[in-house]
Amino acid sequence: MSQTVASGADDRTAAPPLPNATRYLCAGAYLDSRFRTRVLDEILGDPYRAVAPSYGGTDLAPVVAHCLRAERMALIRDGLITALMVLLFLTGSVAPVLWLAVFLPAALLTLPRVRWGPWPLRTLLVCWAVAGVVSAPALLLSVGVIELVMFLSLPASSLVALLGAHFLLIVLSVLSPVLIALGYRVQRYLALAVDLAPGAGGGQAEENAWPSGRMSYVSRAQWGNIALYGAENPFVGAGRVHRSWSITVETDRTANGDNAPSPVPREHVRIDPADLHSFVRQRLLEMRDAVPSPPERVARLHISDHLAVRGTFARLDWERSATARSWGGQSHPLIDAATGLPHFTAPPETVTTAARHPQGGLRYYQRVTVGAEAGEVRSPAGHLLAPGEDQEIVVSAFIHLAVEGRMLYTQFVVTVLPPIRDDFHIVDELPVLGRPGIVWRALVRARAELAADAMFAPGRLVRALIRIVKANRAARNPxxxxxxxxxxxxxxxxxxxxxxxxxxxxxxDADKYSKLIERRLTEAVLDYLDAKDVDTSGYRAQAATLTSYGALITGGTFNGPVAAGTGAHATQNGSGK
Incomplete structure (x- = not known):
C-alpha cells in the first residue's frame, strides 16, 4: 500500500480558481451552521478517520478551511452577545426581561420542531410574542415613572435629559444583541461576495488552523482509490443508488461444445477478471477517446479504480489470519504502521489481486464517472449559439466482475450525486449587487432569524467550545x-x-448516461465471452429482461399493465376499456 497519489491529483487540489462545486460548499460553511458542524466533525473529529472520495470537482481542503473561518466568525458573534447578556443581567437592567418577553418566543418559532410541530404550541408562542410586544411599552413606562419619582428633585431640564439618556440606553441594550447578529450577517454576505465570487481563488481561508498532518492527509486521501466506508454504503460520496442489476453466466457451457449430462465435470473456460476489466475499460474509454466529432464525444467520462473496504477493523479477526503480529502499533495491512492512518492508494498489483479475489474483504469495482456538464453549442461558422452549462449532477457506474464456481458474475451499480443545495448558489448572485445591494440582501434574509441568532448565542457558544476542546485534546490511540x-x-x-x-x-441525463454505460458494458462482456467460445445465450436473455424493466415512463396517459424492477409481473384481464 502507499500513501501517495498521482501528480495529477496534486495539480487538481492546487489549481485556482475554485471549481463551482467547491465554491458552493465553501459558501455553505457560512450559510448553514449545521452543515459546518457536521463537516468539521467528520473531517477533524477523529485524526485517524479515513476520507470519503471526492466527486464532481469537490476539493475538501478549501471547504474545511472556510468552515474553520466561519466557525471563528460565529464564535466572535456569540461571544459578544453572551458577554453582553451576562453584563446586563448582573447590572439589573430591564433588557433581559424584554428579551424573554419579545425575542425568546420569536426565536423559538424559528425552530424546525416548532414550525412543523403541533399548532397549539405555535399559537401559544405567537400569543406570548404579541403579549410581550404589547406589554413592553408599559414596562418601559413604569421604569420611567420610577426614575421620575427617584429624581424628582432635579431641575426640569436635567430630569428630561437624564430620562431621555436612560431610555435610549435601555433601547440600545435591548436591541444590541440583535444589532450584533445583524452586523455578523452583513459581514458574512460581504465576505461571500468577495472571497467566493465566480472565478475567485477562495479568499483568506483559515488553512493555518488545520492540524498540518491532517490537512496534508485529507488533501491527498480524497483522490485515492481505497474507500474505507464506516456505514453500510460502499459507495460513500457517490450519491444515492439510481439503478443496479447483476447477471450470471456459466463458464463451462461453451457455444459449440457438448453440454449434455456427463459423469465428469465439463471443461470450463478460464477467464481472468483483471483481463476482462481491462477489455471493458478499453471499450468504455472509446466513448471518449475514439470519437472524432466533439459533439458526439462523452468528454466528461473518467474511469478509475474503486476498492471498497469496510472501515471497522477488529484486531481479533486480524490476529487469526496474520502470520506476524506486532501489537505495539497498527498492524492491519490497510493501516500505515508508521502513522497509524489508513492507506488511501493501492498500487496496480494490489488492484489486480483484489479483482481476482472476489470473496475477499477488499472488493474491487471499476468506477466510471460522467459529469453532466453541457458543452457550448456553436454554429458551423463558429458563432456561439448556447454557452456551456453545469448541470451539477455526477453519474457514477460501479462495475464488479467476479469469477467463482465456474460462473462469471457481473454486477452493475449506478449512483447519482444530486446538485448542491440551491441556497448555497447565492455566491453567484451577490457580486453583481454592489455593496448597498449586498447589505440590503443581508437585511432582508436575516429578518426571520435575528431573534434566534441573538437568543441562542449562549447555547451555540457552549457547544462550539465543547467541540473545540474535544478536537484539541489528545486523540485516542486506535x-x-x-x-x-x-x-x-x-x-x-x-x-x-x-x-x-x-x-x-x-x-x-442520469438515465441517459446510465443506459449508455450499461449497454457498452453489456456488449463488451458479450464480445469477450464470444471470443472465449462461452455460450452467451443466458447472458443475452438476462440482459434483455433488464433492458425491458429499465424503461422510463413519464407524462401523458399509458393504457395497459406496467411492471418494472426485480421479479416484476403485470397482467391485464378483460378488454382494457
Missing part, C-alpha cells in the same frame, strides 16, 4: 482498542447536496 472505526461515515459533497435532482433534465 492501537489500544480491539475494534476501531476507521471508515468514513459521511461525504462533504453529499452533506451539501439536494435531496434529489431539482430539474427534470437532470433526471433524464
Amino acid at each position: 492501537a489500544r482498542y480491539p475494534v476501531y472505526p476507521f471508515g468514513a461515515r459521511l461525504s462533504v459533497r453529499e452533506l451539501g447536496a439536494e435531496f434529489r435532482e431539482d430539474r427534470f433534465t437532470q433526471v433524464l
Whole structure:
C-alpha cells in the first residue's frame, strides 16, 4: 500500500480558481451552521478517520478551511452577545426581561420542531410574542415613572435629559444583541461576495488552523482509490443508488461444445477478471477517446479504480489470519504502521489481486464517472449559439466482475450525486449587487432569524467550545482498542447536496448516461465471452429482461399493465376499456 497519489491529483487540489462545486460548499460553511458542524466533525473529529472520495470537482481542503473561518466568525458573534447578556443581567437592567418577553418566543418559532410541530404550541408562542410586544411599552413606562419619582428633585431640564439618556440606553441594550447578529450577517454576505465570487481563488481561508498532518492527509486521501466506508454504503460520496442489476453466466457451457449430462465435470473456460476489466475499460474509454466529432464525444467520462473496504477493523479477526503480529502499533495491512492512518492508494498489483479475489474483504469495482456538464453549442461558422452549462449532477457506474464456481458474475451499480443545495448558489448572485445591494440582501434574509441568532448565542457558544476542546485534546490511540472505526461515515459533497435532482433534465441525463454505460458494458462482456467460445445465450436473455424493466415512463396517459424492477409481473384481464 502507499500513501501517495498521482501528480495529477496534486495539480487538481492546487489549481485556482475554485471549481463551482467547491465554491458552493465553501459558501455553505457560512450559510448553514449545521452543515459546518457536521463537516468539521467528520473531517477533524477523529485524526485517524479515513476520507470519503471526492466527486464532481469537490476539493475538501478549501471547504474545511472556510468552515474553520466561519466557525471563528460565529464564535466572535456569540461571544459578544453572551458577554453582553451576562453584563446586563448582573447590572439589573430591564433588557433581559424584554428579551424573554419579545425575542425568546420569536426565536423559538424559528425552530424546525416548532414550525412543523403541533399548532397549539405555535399559537401559544405567537400569543406570548404579541403579549410581550404589547406589554413592553408599559414596562418601559413604569421604569420611567420610577426614575421620575427617584429624581424628582432635579431641575426640569436635567430630569428630561437624564430620562431621555436612560431610555435610549435601555433601547440600545435591548436591541444590541440583535444589532450584533445583524452586523455578523452583513459581514458574512460581504465576505461571500468577495472571497467566493465566480472565478475567485477562495479568499483568506483559515488553512493555518488545520492540524498540518491532517490537512496534508485529507488533501491527498480524497483522490485515492481505497474507500474505507464506516456505514453500510460502499459507495460513500457517490450519491444515492439510481439503478443496479447483476447477471450470471456459466463458464463451462461453451457455444459449440457438448453440454449434455456427463459423469465428469465439463471443461470450463478460464477467464481472468483483471483481463476482462481491462477489455471493458478499453471499450468504455472509446466513448471518449475514439470519437472524432466533439459533439458526439462523452468528454466528461473518467474511469478509475474503486476498492471498497469496510472501515471497522477488529484486531481479533486480524490476529487469526496474520502470520506476524506486532501489537505495539497498527498492524492491519490497510493501516500505515508508521502513522497509524489508513492507506488511501493501492498500487496496480494490489488492484489486480483484489479483482481476482472476489470473496475477499477488499472488493474491487471499476468506477466510471460522467459529469453532466453541457458543452457550448456553436454554429458551423463558429458563432456561439448556447454557452456551456453545469448541470451539477455526477453519474457514477460501479462495475464488479467476479469469477467463482465456474460462473462469471457481473454486477452493475449506478449512483447519482444530486446538485448542491440551491441556497448555497447565492455566491453567484451577490457580486453583481454592489455593496448597498449586498447589505440590503443581508437585511432582508436575516429578518426571520435575528431573534434566534441573538437568543441562542449562549447555547451555540457552549457547544462550539465543547467541540473545540474535544478536537484539541489528545486523540485516542486506535492501537489500544480491539475494534476501531476507521471508515468514513459521511461525504462533504453529499452533506451539501439536494435531496434529489431539482430539474427534470437532470433526471433524464442520469438515465441517459446510465443506459449508455450499461449497454457498452453489456456488449463488451458479450464480445469477450464470444471470443472465449462461452455460450452467451443466458447472458443475452438476462440482459434483455433488464433492458425491458429499465424503461422510463413519464407524462401523458399509458393504457395497459406496467411492471418494472426485480421479479416484476403485470397482467391485464378483460378488454382494457
